[in-house]
Amino acid sequence: MRETTIAILGAGAWGIALADLASANGHKVRVWSRRGSANLEAVLQDAQIILSAISMKGVSDVVSKVKSIPLSPKTIFVTATKGLDPQTTCTPSQIWQTAFRDYPVVVLSGPNLSKEIQQSLPAATVVASHDTAAAELVQLVFSSPRFRVYTNPDPLGVELGGTLKNIMAIAAGVCDGLHLGTNAKAALVTRGLTEMVRIGKSWGAKTETFYGLSGLGDLLATCNSPLSRNYQVGYQMALGQTLPDILDNLPGTAEGVNTCQVLVQRARHHNIAIPITEQVYRLLQGEVSTRQALSELMLRDTKPEYN
Template identity: 65%
Template sequence: MVNTTSQSNHLTEAEATSQKITTVLGAGAWGSTLAAVAERSDHHVRLWSRRSGESLKSVIEDAEIILSAVSMKGVTSIIDQVKEIGIPEHTIIVTATKGLDSETTHTPSQLWKEAFPDHPVVVLSGPNLAKEIQQNLPAATVMASEDEAAAESAQAMFACETFRVYINNDPIGTELGGTLKNVIAIAAGVCDGLDLGTNAKAGLLTRALPEMIRVGTSLGASSETFFGLSGLGDLLATCDSPLSRNYQVGYGLAQGKSLEDILEHLEGTAEGVNTTQVLVRLARKEGIPVPISAQVYRLLRGKSTAQQAVQALMARELKAEFDDDLFDD
C-alpha cells in the first residue's frame, strides 16, 4: 500500500532487498495517481508533500527513483530542497510536471538536469487523464531519457496491466508535447464552449500540431516525437475531455466567465495558463510563429474575446497547407 504521513516510510532490511523504492513528490491528483500506479506494479512507494509528517530527507535518502509531480510553480523550490539534502548517486529522477519556468523558460527536466548533472533524468508524459487512471482504465505513457537504462528502469517501475509504458530518447520533445498541448486545450475548450462544431475543432487540432512541432524543433526536439503518445496522443486526449482543467478554462472563457472566477473554482492547476504566457514570450524572442497560442494569450490577457480570437484565426492570410519549411507559418 502507498505510504502516507500516518505510515512508516522505512523498510526492514528484508523488505528493502525484495522491493525497489519509489518516492513520489507531490500528493495532488497526478502525484497520487502515479503513486498508485507504481504500487500496482508491486513496488514500495512513498508519497510525500510539503504537508506530510515525514521529512523530505527521510523519504528520498534511499529511493531508487524520485518522481516529481509538483506543479510548475513548485519545481524550483523542490529542486533546491532536494539538492540541499543530497541524493544517492544511483538515484534516477523522473519528472511528470508539464510546464515552462516563467523565469528561465526552461522545462522541468532541464531544471532538474542543471541541478543534478550526474543523475539520469527521465520525462514521463502521455495521454494520461488522472481520473481515468484512478478508475483503473487502460492508458499508455512514455518514459523518455538520453539514458536508455534509466528510462528502462522507470518503465519497469510503473508498467502494469492497465498502464502501458513506452520509452524513447527524446526527453525535450516528449516534455514539450505534454506542455504545449495544454495551451491548445484552452483553445479547444473555447471551440466547444462556442459550439463551433466538429469541423472547426478538427481544423484547430490539425493546425495546432505543426505549431507545436515548430516550437519543439526550434528548442532541439525531434519532430517525430510529436506524432507519438506525448504529442498527438496527449493533444487528442486533453482537447477532447471535460476532465482536462485547461479545456475547462477555455470552455469557461467562451461562456463569458472571467479567468479569475474559473481558476478560483477549478479543481487543481491549469498549467496551460502560465505556459501560454511563457511560450508567447519565448516565441517572440526566437521568432517562432505561434498564431493559435498568440490568440489564446490575448484571450487570457483580456485583450480579445473568444469570438474575436476565432475571427482573427479565420481571417489570416491564405497559404498552402504544407510548407517545405516547417517554420514558415
C-alpha cells in the same frame, strides 16, 4: 522485477495516480507534499527513484530542497510536470538536470488523465531519457496490464508535447464552448499540432516525437475531455466566465495558462509563428473576446498548408 523504493514528490491527483500504479506493482512508495507533514529527508532516504509530480511553480523550490539532502549516487530522477519556468523558459527536466548533472533524468508524459487512471481504465504513456537504462528501469516500474509504458530517446520532445498541448486544450475548450462544430475542432487540433511541431523543432526536439503518445496522443486526450483543467478554462471562458473566477474554482492547476505566457515571450524572441497560442494569450490577457480570437484566426492571410 525486484522491489524498488520510490519517492513521489507531489500529492495531487497525478502524483497519487502514479503512486498507486507503482504500489500495485509491489514497489515501496513514499509520498511527500509541500503542504503535508512528512519529512522530505525521510521520504528520500534510500530512494532509487525520485519522481516529481508537483506543479511548475513549485519545481525550482523543491529542487533546491532536494539538493541539500544526501542521495544515493544511483538515484534516478523522473519528472511528470508539464510546464515552463517563467524566469528561464526552461522545462522541468532541464531544471532537474542542471541541479543534478551526474544523475539520469527521465521524463514521463502521455495521454494520462489522472481520474481515468485512478479508475483503473487502460492508458499508455512514454518515459524518455538520454540514459536508456534509466528509462527502461522506469518503464518496468510502472508498466502493468492497465498502464502500458513506452521508452523514447527524445526527452525534450516528449516533455514539450505534454507541455504545449495544454495551450491547445484551452483553445479546444473555447471551440466546444462556442459550439463551433466538429469541422472547426478538427482544424484547430490539426493546426495546433503543426504549431507544436514548429516550436519543438526550433527548440531542438525531434519532429516524429510529436506524432507519438506524448504529442498527438496527449493532444487528443486533453482537447476532447472535460476532465482536462486546461480544456475547462477555455470552455468556461467561452460561456462568459472570467479567468480569475475559473482558476479560483478549478481543482488543481491549469498549467496551460502560465505556459502560454512563457511561450509567447520565447516565440517572439526567436521569431516563431504561433498564431493559435497568440490568440489564446490575448484571450487570457483580456485583450480579445472568444469570438474576436476566432475571427482573427479565420481571417489570417492565406498560405500553403505546410509552411
